[in-house]
Every structure is written in structure tokens, then in C-alpha cells.
Amino acid sequence: MKTISSKDNAEIKNLIKIYQNRKARNESNLFIVEGYNMVEEAFKAHVLKHVYTLKEEKGYKNQSIIARELMDKICDSVTPQGIIGLCEKPNMTHVGNRILYLDRIQDPGNLGTLIRSARAFNFDTIILNNTVDLYNPKTLRSSEGNLFYISFIERSIEELKKDGYFIFGTSMNGKVLEDVTDCPKKIVLILGNEGTGVSHNLLQESDVNLTISMNNNTESLNVGVAGSIIMHHLAFNCK
């Protein structure tokens, strides 16, 4: 088994770039996951190419051992576990009946949280429209490995409408969510940017825009929370 101990090693330098830099991830088609749970999920999803560990770990074919200081140089988690995995971005084509369309979500924690909730509430397909990178380390961490069970595709709202999807937008003055009791079979839920919400054009293309009931003095909810409340309602409070 290979052991790497120099911080000038080209492989280590490359890992740091892939970890830190979206452009490097796009060009190489690679990304990095941290910790045993994520490495295990990447393995099950057939995207794991190589693992880097502090000591020998059973069960991985392609494995290198690296020094603790190099591990710390690659990842910025506060309490990094002794394993990272280099992965190849998966190619996904499945298009499910419940699609989450994320319009310019910028916070990696919010994106990760929405991926986690999407899986819990049976939205198995996500479209990312100018969002933060799916493979950003913070996104991966807050998704808790659920991204490997979601199909990420590219598709316009126009195409989805042609394919028979019913489009729910979200706005501050739409139809009250709690009054929605029926849900079409094929739906798209659009969530918008943290500061500005769903873009005007998309709101106009929607069939119905939804609003979550809240205290009159409150302006808005965190987008991860709002999206999760709506997905939960459509999954379990509707027919």
C-alpha cells in the first residue's frame, strides 16, 4: 500500500484543489467526501475511486495512507475523521414524479438540508438552477449522504410543463399551503434564493404559488425549513 508523507506530493496538491475549488471539481469531474459514513455511501453508489486514510483500513481496493498533517491540509472539518474518499461525479438520468427545482440557492448548508429532506419526503429528483455547487464540502456534509439517492438532472420548467408536470412555486402571497389537500401525481416544487426568493419569471410560469401560514409579524423562513415543510405537507397531508 502506498504511503504519502510529503505536502509537495502532486496527488495531495490535486486533492486540495478538488476539495477547495469548484472549477477544479468541474474540470476533473471529481469530488471528495469525508468520514466513514460518506465514504461508505459513495462506495454503495459506485462512485468511490480511491480512499486516503491515516492507517490501513480493511475493505478498500484503492487505498493510500497519508500523514495526519496532510489530511488536515486537505479538509477543513473541525473534527476530521481519518478517512476521505476521492469520487467520480455520477451521471444521472432518472426523472421521478416529484421534482425539486432550486433557483439560485447560495448557502451550501441550505442545499444539503434540502437534499436530506427531499429524500425523507420522496422527492427523488432535483434540478439545480445556478445554485452553490452540489459537491461543495459543506453541501456534502449537511446532505448526510442522501445526495447519492437523488437524481440530479437538467431540465427547464417549460419542458417539465410539456411533460405534464404540475408546477408549484413559492411566494409570500400565494395559496395557503394548509388549504392544499390534493396533489397531482407529477409535480415540481420551485424554491428560490435566500435573499430574493423565486425569480419573477418562474413564479409566472407556475400553476400555483404556495405560501406557508405564519405569524403576521414574520417576514420569512429559512429556505431549507420552508422547502421541507412544503415537501412534508405534499407527501403526508395530501392525497
Added chain:
Amino acid sequence: MKTISSKDNAEIKNLIKIYQNRKARNESNLFIVEGYNMVEEAFKAHVLKHVYTLKEEKGYKNQSIIARELMDKICDSVTPQGIIGLCEKPNMTHVGNRILYLDRIQDPGNLGTLIRSARAFNFDTIILNNTVDLYNPKTLRSSEGNLFYISFIERSIEELKKDGYFIFGTSMNGKVLEDVTDCPKKIVLILGNEGTGVSHNLLQESDVNLTISMNNNTESLNVGVAGSIIMHHLAFNCK
């Protein structure tokens, strides 16, 4: 108006400490808010003692102007606005009918999100049991100023039960949330640590433990999401 330009100034050094360090906030009873919105909310809540700005701003009695590099030294926001406010921790005694009890929540973003959702869903009182600091800059930021409308108190579950509160815990195998259609007038909702959930003792003291329906393959939700879904349900889907 005073202008401060030296990074060795004792007042600046003190601000940095208060911003970075929970112990310094506890000892001084002070905390720092960033940006126009938060400073405005602190002012309305009568806790603003002093503002520090890059240029003169109308409307503030106690104001100092500081150099941009000092402002950047004090705060770590990625895009700091040109204003911060030094505030005194408020003394709160109001005890509402809907209380959120947070058991060892460790992530400042989660705490801030729960404060924001609590206000939106009419939980006006929060108890923090060994959580991350309420006045952590990240908590303040993700609360979006809603913390000034919440009463933070200390109280044990035992005392609350004596005072007639009905206690909802949260667990993975409790009563299905969507089946709950009645909600007592005086309630406490307990949410637990990100990794380990609500502590065993507290679950045993609860009158009912709630579980959110989700996909069978999913283990859990982000605690900010889970808490918000339950608060929303109790506020708008129950009598």
C-alpha cells in the same frame, strides 16, 4: 464623534474578544450584532449600547467611526456591512404558552433557524439546555433578528409540568405527528442534539413523544427542519 484607527486600541481589542469568545460575552454581559437590520432590531429591543460604523450614520446617539480594516478584524462575515452594534444581553422573564426546550443543540445555524421558525409559528419562549451560545455571531445571523422577539428563560421540565404544561418530546418511534389534531393550550416541545437526539431522561418525562412521517430508508432530518415542521403542525394543523 470619536474615530478609532489603531488596532491596538483597547476598545477594539475588547470588541474582538466579545465577538469571538463566549466566556468574554458571559463575563461582560455584552454581545455584538452585525449589519443594519440587526442593529435596527437591537435598537427597537432597547439593548443597543453603542454602534461602530465606517462613516457617520444619522440617528445613533453613541457612535464611533472605525477604519475598514478594524471592522474586518472584529467580524468574520464574508460581506460585512459597515455597521456593528455593541449590545447588552436582555433580561427576560415572560413565560408564554408555547415553549421550545432545546436540549444540547450544538450548531449555531440550527439554533438561529429554530429561533426564526419559533417566532413564525408562535412559540414565544425558548429554554436553552447546554446549547451553543445564543449570542454566537453565527446564531445571531441565522436568527435574522427574531431572537429579540423571543423570551429566553431557565426552567426545568419538572417545574413546567407542575405549572400545567403538556410536554411533547421528539423521537424516532413516537406518535405519528400527522395523527395529532388536538393541541393543549400550554405546551413544551423538546428538540435534541444533532447527533444523539433528545436525552433519555427527558424522553421519559414527556407526555407524548412525536415522530415525523418520512421515507422508510431515511434515518433523520436536520433538527432545524424537524423542529420547524412540528411547530408549524401544532400552530396551523391542530385545534
